[in-house]
Amino acid sequence: MKDSDNDRLLAQAIQSLGTPDFAQAYASLLRIHAAFDNLIIIAYNGEKRPTVLYREFTDPIVYQPMDDEYLGSAYLLDPFYHQHRKGDTHGIIRLRDIAPDHFRRTQYYKTYYKQTTLLDEIAVFATLSDAVTITTCLGRDRSSGAPFSKKEIQTLQGHARALSVLAEKNWQDFQPEDNRSHEPAPLGDRLREVFKRQHDIKLSPRQAEVALFILRGHSSLSIGLNLGVSPQTVKVFRRQLYAKCGISSQAELFSLLMPLFARLTNEGE
The missing domain is CATH 1.10.10.10 (Winged helix-like DNA-binding domain superfamily/Winged helix DNA-binding domain)
Known part of the structure; x- marks a missing residue:
């Protein structure tokens, strides 16, 4: 990655803040830091059903279970969702670093996660309020067949604050689709x-x-x-x-x- 490429794509992302073009410009900025196979931006809203804000992929199989299974109920078992529930989360978090110790033995992993062919996931977290968290998930799947490199992870971490702030600024006025005034019981x-x-x-x-x-x-x-x-x-x-x-x-x-x-x-x- 050249500094000039980073400056150019960062400028494009800043210029597109608050416009429909932001998510794509943001994805392009992320891609020069870590070459992902798929990317999805999700807004978590308390314990309510999440909202997908943007997605792109190389292999469509990765998101086939998303709308019915994940958004239907499987998100309740997702480590990234539980990181959101902890509150006030920012920066770069790798799934394998927060997943429970027997995560790969679970039926959730075997029946949902494994069929996506995902090998590795890293998320940029941005907290908008006590209830709403934006997570931008970069994934590696069977398209590349390899996890993110140590260098890619370090590069993302080196830009963590800027990446979180960009997402916070762009979606600062976000209104969840599930806008019930009351938070569900635990x-x-x-x-x-x-x-x-x-x-x-x-x-x-x-x-x-x-x-x-x-x-x-x-x-x-x-x-x-x-x-x-x-x-x-x-x-x-x-x-x-x-x-x-x-x-x-x-x-x-x-x-x-x-x-x-x-x-x-x-x-x-």
Whole structure:
């Protein structure tokens, strides 16, 4: 990358702020820092359904599951979504650095993520408010067949502040498609309610928390660290959860809960 190329594309991005041309100019600027196979810009809005603002790709398979599966409910298990839920996130974050320790063992990974052929993802985070985060996700998939290089990651990190500020400035007046005035109740509470309604199974708050951690790819050790309990206690909660649901595996838990997630995201629309 030449400094002159960076200056030229940065100037184009600045000039296009607030216009329909910004996303494409922003993508061109990002591409000289890291040669991505696909790019998608998503606005997360609290726990409500996200909005896709822009996408481009080499291989169309990468986004085939996006509209129905990811935006329908699978986003609730996405590490980038949970990074957004932490609040006030800026800069460059690589998926593998924040994914739970058993992420690649999850049914979410096997049934959704793997079919996209994604090998690596890096996101530029920009926080607009307490509720809204813009994430620009650069991906490598089967088109190139290789993850991002160390040099590309370092280059992105070196421009992290400017890239975040550009996104914040362009979308500062963004209004989410899901503009319900109220924020949904916490996911665990809503899950317990719909579980009781649909299956007549009453989960405790802790059992619902453990179920969500399992689906996101946390090991017993990781769940224990998050909840402040021992791994042995987590295993007790897991056994209780599986017994109440009449299941014996994470795959069965996924099959049971994903239809409920879809109902949760549709409620109130």
